Amino acid sequence: MNGVVETFASPEIRYGLVAPLLIVLGGGVLGVLLEAFLPRGSRRTAQLVLVGVVLVAAFVAVVRLAGTNDLAAEGTIAVDGPALFMQGSILLVAMVSALLMAERQVDPAGDAFAPQASALPGSADEKAFTQRGWLQTEIWPLFLFSVGGMMMFTSANDLLTMFVALEVMSLPLYLMAGMARRRRLLSQEAAMKYFLLGAYSSGFFVFGAAMLYGFSGTITFPGIVESMAADPGNNGLLIAATGLLFVALLFKVGAVPFHQWTPDVYQGAPTPATAFMAAGVKIAAVGALLRLSYVALGGLRWDWRPLMWAVAIATMLVGAIVALTQTDIKRMLAYSAIANAGFMLIGVLATNQAGLSGTMFYLLAYGFSTLGAFAIVTLVRDPAGEATKLSQWAGLGKTSPLIAGAMAILLLAFAGIPLTSGFTSKFAVFQAGIAGGATPVVIVGVIASAIAAFFYVRVIVLMFFTERAEDAPAVVVPSSLTAVAIGVTVAVTVILGVLPQSVLDLADKASTFIR
Amino acid sequence: MTTDHYIVLSAVLFSLGAFGMLFRRNAIVVFMCVELMLNASNLAFVAFARMHGNLEGQVFAFFTMVVAAAEVVVGLAIIVAIFRTRRSASVDEPSLLRF
Numbered sequence: 001m002n003g004v005v006e007t008f009a010s011p012e013i014r015y016g017l018v019a020p021l022l023i024v025l026g027g028g029v030l031g032v033l034l035e036a037f038l039p040r041g042s043r044r045t046a047q048l049v050l051v052g053v054v055l056v057a058a059f060v061a062v063v064r065l066a067g068t069n070d071l072a073a074e075g076t077i078a079v080d081g082p083a084l085f086m087q088g089s090i091l092l093v094a095m096v097s098a099l100l101m102a103e104r105q106v107d108p109a110g111d112a113f114a115p116q117a118s119a120l121p122g123s124a125d126e127k128a129f130t131q132r133g134w135l136q137t138e139i140w141p142l143f144l145f146s147v148g149g150m151m152m153f154t155s156a157n158d159l160l161t162m163f164v165a166l167e168v169m170s171l172p173l174y175l176m177a178g179m180a181r182r183r184r185l186l187s188q189e190a191a192m193k194y195f196l197l198g199a200y201s202s203g204f205f206v207f208g209a210a211m212l213y214g215f216s217g218t219i220t221f222p223g224i225v226e227s228m229a230a231d232p233g234n235n236g237l238l239i240a241a242t243g244l245l246f247v248a249l250l251f252k253v254g255a256v257p258f259h260q261w262t263p264d265v266y267q268g269a270p271t272p273a274t275a276f277m278a279a280g281v282k283i284a285a286v287g288a289l290l291r292l293s294y295v296a297l298g299g300l301r302w303d304w305r306p307l308m309w310a311v312a313i314a315t316m317l318v319g320a321i322v323a324l325t326q327t328d329i330k331r332m333l334a335y336s337a338i339a340n341a342g343f344m345l346i347g348v349l350a351t352n353q354a355g356l357s358g359t360m361f362y363l364l365a366y367g368f369s370t371l372g373a374f375a376i377v378t379l380v381r382d383p384a385g386e387a388t389k390l391s392q393w394a395g396l397g398k399t400s401p402l403i404a405g406a407m408a409i410l411l412l413a414f415a416g417i418p419l420t421s422g423f424t425s426k427f428a429v430f431q432a433g434i435a436g437g438a439t440p441v442v443i444v445g446v447i448a449s450a451i452a453a454f455f456y457v458r459v460i461v462l463m464f465f466t467e468r469a470e471d472a473p474a475v476v477v478p479s480s481l482t483a484v485a486i487g488v489t490v491a492v493t494v495i496l497g498v499l500p501q502s503v504l505d506l507a508d509k510a511s512t513f514i515r
Numbered sequence: 516m517t518t519d520h521y522i523v524l525s526a527v528l529f530s531l532g533a534f535g536m537l538f539r540r541n542a543i544v545v546f547m548c549v550e551l552m553l554n555a556s557n558l559a560f561v562a563f564a565r566m567h568g569n570l571e572g573q574v575f576a577f578f579t580m581v582v583a584a585a586e587v588v589v590g591l592a593i594i595v596a597i598f599r600t601r602r603s604a605s606v607d608e609p610s611l612l613r614f
Contacts, residue, residue, distance in 0.1 A: 163578070164582065167585065175592070196546065196549070199549040200549055203532065203552030206552075207555065207556040210560045213563050217569065218569075219571050219572075
């Protein structure tokens with residue numbers, strides 16, 4: 001060979017198959033250019049138009065690809081049912097989060113983000129920027145990059161793509177978490193915690209990837225499966241790799257014992273960003289976990305399932321029990337997110353097709369419910385900003401029955417009460433869990449649901465059957481952006497509870513990984 | 516010298532990073548521990564690439580370096596913002612977020 005490459009075969013990207021990713025990431029690049037070349041006054045409109053067009057175009061591209069079962073970009077991107085279903089779900093929750101992030105009527109000073117993230121909190125600069133009514137428009141390119149990373153995360157078919165996607169998804173979120181307009185110290189602290197722990201978990205991912213590469217000599221999932229079949233014995237490298245990769249992904253999912261960042265980040269981040277993070281990262285991370293555990297490490301399932309059992313049980317119980325003691329609504333929703341992550345893990349550890357489709361349905365339904373809940377949190381305000389203390393929510397149902405009613409529906413969905421999407425999704429994963437031989441975990445799941453139901457109902461009782469608090473906050477009338485977001489999320493929550501069959505069928509049809 | 520030597524060294528470096536992250540208190544040092552973890556992985560990747568005789572591991576190491584650089588940009592931005600507000604880069608001091 002003499003080191004000379006005789007012919008050069010150009011890589012086959014197959015742009016049609018990766019179009020949704022290219023549209024979103026290209027939109028992010030375009031957003032950076034808009035930020036650089038447009039005058040301040042016209043940036044917001046331009047960015048909003050760009051984000052709207054990009055998200056809709058990418059969703060259309062995903063829908064057009066429906067039914068595809070193929071590999072793109074030299075086998076690094078899998079375009080199969082689960083990938084497309086979760087990419088579609090991510091785009092839908094991104095659209096609703098974009099509505100929340102664009103809202104600027106609920107806060108008299110502007111939107112939810114600091115006018116200049118570099119200005120010191122409480123400084124004269126900051127006041128001047130606020131007075132001039134500056135808005136932070138750089139969040140929009142960050143938002144698009146993060147959405148692109150999430151979509152790539154669910155369809156990565158080798159370890160390198162998965163790692164890059166993990167970072168493209170997370171890095172913008174670290175920044176967005178630190179950009180709140182109000183309570184900026186809290187927000188910066190949340191950003192630092194999220195960043196340091198996120199970087200820590202990606203360190204685990206890379207080392208796990210190195211061990212898996214050492215075992216199999218390749219980083220592609222099909223190659224890893226092949227080498228596992230060739231060497232079925234218990235290999236130290238393989239066991240270490242599995243443990244490290246699961247630590248990294250369970251961190252992103254927010255499962256116990258890697259959950260400590262969740263309440264801090266959810267509480268400190270600007271609420272629209274929290275909503276996006278809670279819905280989007282959950283879908284993307286569970287999606288990647290499903291692909292890694294079903295496709296790449298599927299041959300090892302008898303080794304990792306006991307581990308996942310323990311994690312799922314701990315996650316459900318810790319999430320539900322600690323949520324009982326919370327006094328802050330955003331922290332309570334964070335613990336509810338942890339408990340729900342545990343229920344999703346039942347679908348993951350079922351390792352059957354019903355588990356896959358049930359988890360996908362759960363992710364979509366939960367994504368919408370959690371967006372709606374955080375959207376309502378943005379509306380309940382006192383002069384200092386959002387009134388997140390639970391005690392302040394007392395008697396809210398008497399003054400604002402509509403908002404309190406919407407919140408009640410969403411909380412009932414989290415609790416898994418029939419006729420809401422939460423019931424359908426819990427039923428789907430529990431059924432899959434029993435079929436997959438994980439009955440003890442499902443029993444713990446039912447107990448955890450009962451505990452969780454107690455504190456959701458407690459909030460409902462607080463809102464409707466308690467006297468109004470002394471420092472009762474006002475419910476702000478939002479612009480049509482947030483109103484539409486709340487309307488859509490509540491409608492989806494109810495529809496997926498009453499008439500879930502078409503979406504369940506879709507998830508069922510989409511639940512085959514390409515191998 | 517066998518591959519094992521390199522892997523043991525890389526595991527030692529990784530553990531130093533992982534435990535350093537848990538025990539150090541300065542955000543910059545904590546961050547350096549994360550970088551140590553990433554670079555330990557790079558060493559393992561390059562050693563395995565040599566062992567398997569293909570380039571995938573070396574390519575992964577390049578990507579890890581690029582990602583580490585991007586992480587530095589974002590991480591230092593956040594740490595500097597906090598330092599300017601509080602005049603301290605301790606990870607213990609900012610503790611408004613409590614259970």
